[in-house]
Amino acid sequence: MGGWMIVTTTPRQSQNLGRKLGQLVQGGEIIGLVGELGAGKTCFVRGFAQGIEVGAEAWVRSPTFTLINEYNGRLPVYHIDLYRVGKQSELDSLNLREYLYGDGVSLIEWFEFLPASEVDEHLEIHIAHGGGNRRELSFVAHGRRYEGLLQALQVKTAK
Secondary structure, eight states: HHHEEEEESSHHHHHHEEEHHHHHHHHEEEEEEOOTTTHHHHHHHHHHHTTTTTOOTSSSOOOOTEEEEEEESEEEEEEEOOTOOOHHHHHHHHTTHHHHHHEEEEEEEEEGOGGGGGOOOOEEEEEEOOOOTTTTEEEEEEEEHHHHHHHHHHHHHHH
């Protein structure tokens, strides 16, 4: 299990980090986002959407009430928000497995609300307030595929 932490000082830097990750994915990835309200999870997803070539006309917003937003880029993007999902029956009604194990990329806000038994390998991103616009983004790769993805992101970010 590999990990990496980076600090951003502006929303644009966080968005750029998401964009770089979006350029690297190949399809089938599961990316879990963890962080309190206002931490910047959706900001990161907006950047990711740019990187995976979702058109500028798409309104990338938190799917708090719709629960799942789908975007079309070079790969399908499934932006999932589990904040309002309270019961296992509600979770089951979303048919998440269709999204998680399809050809697209799943980005899941409030990932900690997903039962651990639902996914094995994934990339987990913790976003924490650091005061003002400062954010601490911690990446944890669960599985060899995600370790490679994380290494590629570190290289791309170092450039």
